[in-house]
Amino acid sequence: MAITDDIHATGVPDTPVEVLTDLLDKALKADDLSGAKAILQKAQAVCAGLDPYLESISSPPNxxxxxxxxxxxxxxxxxxxxxxxxxxxxxxxxxxxxxxxxxxxxxxxxxxxxxxxxxxxxxxxxxxxxxxxxxxxxxxxxxxxxxxxxxxxxxxxxxxxxxxxxxxxxxxxxxxxxxxxxxxxxxxxxxxxxxxxxxxxxxxxxxxxxxxxxxxxxxxxxxxxxxxxxxxxxxxxxxxxxxxxxxxxxxxxxxxxxxxxxxxxxxxxxxxRRQAQGAPAADEVQLGFGAQRVLQQLKLNSRVALVTGAGQGIGRAVAHGLGEAGASVAVVDIVIGKAESTAEELRAKGIRSIAIKADVTSKKDCEMMVETTIAQLGGLHIAVNNAGINRNSAGEDTSEKDWNDTFAVNTTGVFLSCQAEAKHMLKQGYGKIINTGSMASIFVPHPQKQATYNASKAAVVQLTKSLGTEWAKEGINVNCISPGYLNTALIQENPDLKPLLNTWLAGIPSGRLAELPDLQAAYVFMASDASSYMVGHNLVIDGGCTLW
Incomplete structure (x- = not known):
């Protein structure tokens, strides 16, 4: 069969099969045997080289x-x-x-x-x-x-x-x-x-x-x-x-x-197909939110996220989770070396990322981290306010400095971050703000004494609820995630905390500490369209610890 306009719009051989067909057609029409043989040799080269070439340009198996x-x-x-x-x-x-x-x-x-x-x-x-x-x-x-x-x-x-x-x-x-x-x-x-x-x-x-x-x-x-x-x-x-x-x-x-x-x-x-042809017209339940399938709703492609305290621990895990879901990520930390380390990890996975040094207790720094994120990554759609500290001490022994420092980072820092982020999000009519709380906002972890930390995190939860109600009609969802005990170096290497491990485990129905990956999907959910009707919610992920 000769190459015709029916095979290719231009009538010119394009694909290897079209080239091969054209060569064979010419060979059939050749006037002499030597001419036909030369054309057939070209056709043979196209055929013989295809599979080896495909294999040579494809990644090899293990x-x-x-x-x-x-x-x-x-x-x-x-x-x-x-x-x-x-x-x-x-x-x-x-x-x-x-x-x-x-x-x-x-x-x-x-x-x-x-x-x-x-x-x-x-x-x-x-x-x-x-x-x-x-x-x-x-x-x-x-x-x-x-x-x-x-x-x-x-x-x-x-x-x-x-x-x-x-x-x-x-x-x-x-x-x-x-x-x-x-x-x-x-x-x-x-x-x-x-x-x-x-x-x-x-x-x-x-x-x-x-x-x-x-x-x-x-x-x-x-x-x-x-x-x-x-x-x-x-x-x-x-x-x-x-x-x-x-x-x-x-x-x-x-x-x-x-x-x-x-x-x-x-x-x-x-x-x-998700819906057979000829089936009755689909409603919003069949089509999904914004005509997106459930898993599509969790994708964060073309979204820009900012994560504070992302140089280590929860923040680092969240940065990876959001990045894997498709977001570009601004890694914010008070220690620039830690921020750069996380950002480099993300870039090694093909995730667009920058590192920013910022102190969330500074209004100026909070405004700067938002401005830098927008300037370098092209916008801001998701903000995770995660930076926090914890200085355990008995109530009667807690210094005024420890009290002020804890609230400055854990509570004021969250408020200043929310404020700077919302100023941009209110203008664009869309945003997802996720604050990191703690199960300590719900009950009193024990036997350690940490009244200051508990109070600061309880304030974060109430702040989340308040800002959530203020900004919900403006297209901004403000929510909170409260983790339980986490299996981190802070616990494993701290001589004051490690002896408490068995006591904590006895009070956790799941029988284990949380691992950082246990939290990642929850942050992705809160950052995605799938959580668009959640306002001021405090999602507790504690293995059931607060139930006993």
């Missing part, structure tokens, strides 16, 4: 996967089958290889997947690639018919340290899918790479059982089946015919949106 690929290609599968170790005669060319594994790893990361179902594992090269992209509590369920392949792959899973993220279900895939559905497993991604005549059944089973979440993906391998799906030969090809019917079925399925890319042997990316 060494464990490379070793597993080598073991797979060198293994004597004929002998294994003759010895009745395998149920079928496996072919080494069925190994997905590094490029396909890298593709699936990237898709897993891009989608933020936590659960993946893989129908057809073979020796587990793609299983490993997917598992390496999952969080620690993620899981890939690999469905494999042959127990020999499970045992073949197991050492590599263990060597990679990913065995806890992988569960291999041995048996017919349809039965394994039923088991997963009965267990309530729902996946972000399902990958089909098994027997081709079974694709349609697996697809319908996954869709009908709601195994794939709304917005999730079904990734289908071999969608082009060596070109035989669209350019069938004279010999009947059962697998190609099955894939052709499968492709037609999926294309007509109004529950999904699909696109096929000519990557290796063709990959179809099928996304489950």
């Amino acid at each position: 060494q464990v996967i490379e070793n597993l690929i080598q073991r797979t290609t060198e293994h004597d599968w004929t002998q294994a089958h003759e010895q009745k170790k395998t149920m079928f005669l496996m072919k080494r060319e069925a190994c997905a290889g590094s490029l396909e594994g890298s593709f699936l790893k990237a898709l897993t990361q891009l989608s933020g997947a936590r659960v993946v179902v893989e129908v057809g594992m073979f020796t587990g090269t793609t299983t490993l690639a997917i598992a390496s992209a999952l969080p620690e509590n993620g899981k890939v369920y690999a469905l494999e018919l042959d127990p020999y392949l499970r045992d073949f792959a197991a050492p590599a899973f263990k060597e990679a340290g990913l065995q806890d993220r992988i569960e291999v279900l041995v048996g017919p895939a349809a039965e394994s899918l039923k088991k997963l559905a009965a267990r309530g497993v729902t996946a972000d991604i399902a990958f089909l790479d098994a027997d081709k005549p079974g694709y349609l059944g697996y697809y319908n089973q996954i869709m009908d059982s709601q195994t794939i979440v709304p917005g999730g993906f079904i990734v289908v391998d071999n969608a082009l089946m060596k070109g035989r799906t669209y350019a069938p030969g004279d010999v009947k090809d059962e697998a190609a015919e099955a894939i052709r019917k499968f492709n037609e079925h999926v294309r007509k399925d109004e529950r999904v949106h699909t696109v096929t890319v000519p990557f290796r042997d063709g990959v179809s990316i099928v996304q489950r």
